[in-house]
Amino acid sequence: MTQDQPLLSVRDLAKMYGGRIGCTDVSFDLWPGEVLGIVGESGSGKSTLLGCLSGQLAADRGQILYRGRDTRQMSEPERRLLSRTEWAFVHQNPRDGLRMGVSAGGNVGERLMAVGARHYGDIRETATDWLGRVEISAERIDDRPRQFSGGMQQRLQIARNLVTSPKLVFMDEPTGGLDVSVQARLLDLLRGLVRDMGLSVIIVTHDLAVARLLADRLMVMKDGHVIEHGLTDQVLDDPQAAYTQLLVSSVLQV
Amino acid sequence: MIRIENLSKSFTLHNQSGVVIPVMAGAHLAVQPGECVALTGQSGSGKSTLMRMIYGNYLAAGGSIMVGDVDVAKASPREIIRLRRETLGYVSQFLRVVPRVPTRTVVAEPLLALGIPSDQAHARAEHLLEQLNIPQRLWSLSPTTFSGGEQQRVNIARGFAHDYPALLLDEPTASLDAKNREVVLSLIEAAKARGAAIVGIFHDEAARDRVCDRTVDVTGFTPQRAA
Ligand SMILES: Nc1ncnc2c1ncn2[C@@H]1O[C@H](COP(=O)(O)OP(=O)(O)OP(=O)(O)O)[C@@H](O)[C@H]1O
Ligand SMILES: Nc1ncnc2c1ncn2[C@@H]1O[C@H](COP(=O)(O)OP(=O)(O)OP(=O)(O)O)[C@@H](O)[C@H]1O
Ligand SMILES: [Mg+2]
Ligand SMILES: [Mg+2]
Numbered sequence: 137m138t139q140d141q142p143l144l145s146v147r148d149l150a151k152m153y154g155g156r157i158g159c160t161d162v163s164f165d166l167w168p169g170e171v172l173g174i175v176g177e178s179g180s181g182k183s184t185l186l187g188c189l190s191g192q193l194a195a196d197r198g199q200i201l202y203r204g205r206d207t208r209q210m211s212e213p214e215r216r217l218l219s220r221t222e223w224a225f226v227h228q229n230p231r232d233g234l235r236m237g238v239s240a241g242g243n244v245g246e247r248l249m250a251v252g253a254r255h256y257g258d259i260r261e262t263a264t265d266w267l268g269r270v271e272i273s274a275e276r277i278d279d280r281p282r283q284f285s286g287g288m289q290q291r292l293q294i295a296r297n298l299v300t301s302p303k304l305v306f307m308d309e310p311t312g313g314l315d316v317s318v319q320a321r322l323l324d325l326l327r328g329l330v331r332d333m334g335l336s337v338i339i340v341t342h343d344l345a346v347a348r349l350l351a352d353r354l355m356v357m358k359d360g361h362v363i364e365h366g367l368t369d370q371v372l373d374d375p376q377a378a379y380t381q382l383l384v385s386s387v388l389q390v
Numbered sequence: 391m392i393r394i395e396n397l398s399k400s401f402t403l404h405n406q407s408g409v410v411i412p413v414m415a416g417a418h419l420a421v422q423p424g425e426c427v428a429l430t431g432q433s434g435s436g437k438s439t440l441m442r443m444i445y446g447n448y449l450a451a452g453g454s455i456m457v458g459d460v461d462v463a464k465a466s467p468r469e470i471i472r473l474r475r476e477t478l479g480y481v482s483q484f485l486r487v488v489p490r491v492p493t494r495t496v497v498a499e500p501l502l503a504l505g506i507p508s509d510q511a512h513a514r515a516e517h518l519l520e521q522l523n524i525p526q527r528l529w530s531l532s533p534t535t536f537s538g539g540e541q542q543r544v545n546i547a548r549g550f551a552h553d554y555p556a557l558l559l560d561e562p563t564a565s566l567d568a569k570n571r572e573v574v575l576s577l578i579e580a581a582k583a584r585g586a587a588i589v590g591i592f593h594d595e596a597a598r599d600r601v602c603d604r605t606v607d608v609t610g611f612t613p614q615r616a617a
Contacts, residue, residue: 167468170468170471317489317490320488320489320490321490323488323489324488324489324490324491327488331502331503348486349488352467352471353467366449366467367446367447367467367470367471369447370446370447370448370449370467373442373447373448374401374442374447374448374449376402376449377404378404378405381403381404381405382404382405385405
């Protein structure tokens, strides 16, 4: 992968729900190592867009080129392989991204096995290492996620998703529903992982402070359309669109 | 190193009946390597606005802002991100960090982003923190709870961690005592000596006279406002 080619290239993407717009006219490039934030109020189409990009929803129109190949033209097994190896998806609700009946170690190990790891000792060692990286102590490896706090569950979900070293990570409100200090810890963790693993991330959030600390670039959505798109601090400090100005001025300080 | 030509800027306040405020027109500025230029002018004349435009934080309405070979006024976000990582440093007036990150890492971050090994980056960070008289017991704590002057010094350490070829300084000596002010001025002098092109805003006149080679009054770039 050269740095001179976008990892993801999206053109004129659209998704309708019956006669209703989910998202439309979305075009952007994501480069290796970049974090793209998607912000906008509830119902603006953020999750719809993320779902289309990650192949969980079928778009109606447009192109999604991943490393030059249109994922909408791929066969289902091909796309599934991609989402198991090079992509990861972190859900807002850890329950949607974890297997609640399987131990913490199992949740992480399962992903390794899905990409071909077979040696039990190695799998357990890697799983322990990853639990450590997300600050879950090794003693908890055999506990089930439902015995964990919300913040721990979310960190476990991140470990489960990153253990296979994906290139592109989709996140839908990964810090939503967590209290502020737990959020800060998660943000810090994510920033370190992005830097050290060279991850590209597309993160949906309604929290502009989270967007400011995590995202290099920001896309502002309203009614399914991208209203404004630029460098994160520029969009927040010198917003051009009326809607973005309203969004920024309606929070205390970001 | 920095060359600004015919730069203009206005703010459109869409939610205040779309009023347009022109704040700058025909601005120009050139800063050579090793030179420090102070922006002056009364409050509200546009010093910070000009500096933010050079950094790509505010969008230019027209004109050009060359920093090295990148025109910030027209560059894509990706080009600006790269420029900020490698070439253009900025010491803002206030520190903004992810809560919980230890001070030594906050300072080392610009170096880590350049791929410099962690031990080397942290060693450089600790050296700067020491120079700026941040007590060692604070290095492993997040700066979010530090005093105003301590935060400002952490901010400066971070801004000087990498030897940026171009540097923007917004009130770097405000809220510092005499001893730390002296340290900051010597850091600026050292940056000039290694060839950095610097644009600064200094309310501290003695500091300005000591480190700046000339001043540019931005009032000259303020457009005539309709009465
Ligand atoms: N399965 C569906 N069937 C019909 N309409 C849907 C469906 N999913 C979403 N929508 C509609 O599409 C629009 C965009 O929804 P989406 O979930 O993408 O919003 P969002 O920006 O993620 O909002 P939130 O911040 O509340 O999660 C909304 O008007 C929503 O009601
Ligand atoms: N984000 C913004 N939105 C609207 N107007 C702005 C914005 N930023 C600056 N301005 C306006 O631009 C003008 C110049 O402000 P600026 O902050 O650049 O002045 P300054 O010379 O740095 O003043 P000071 O010495 O008080 O810091 C002012 O009229 C200010 O209100
Ligand atoms: Mg959603
Ligand atoms: Mg100012």
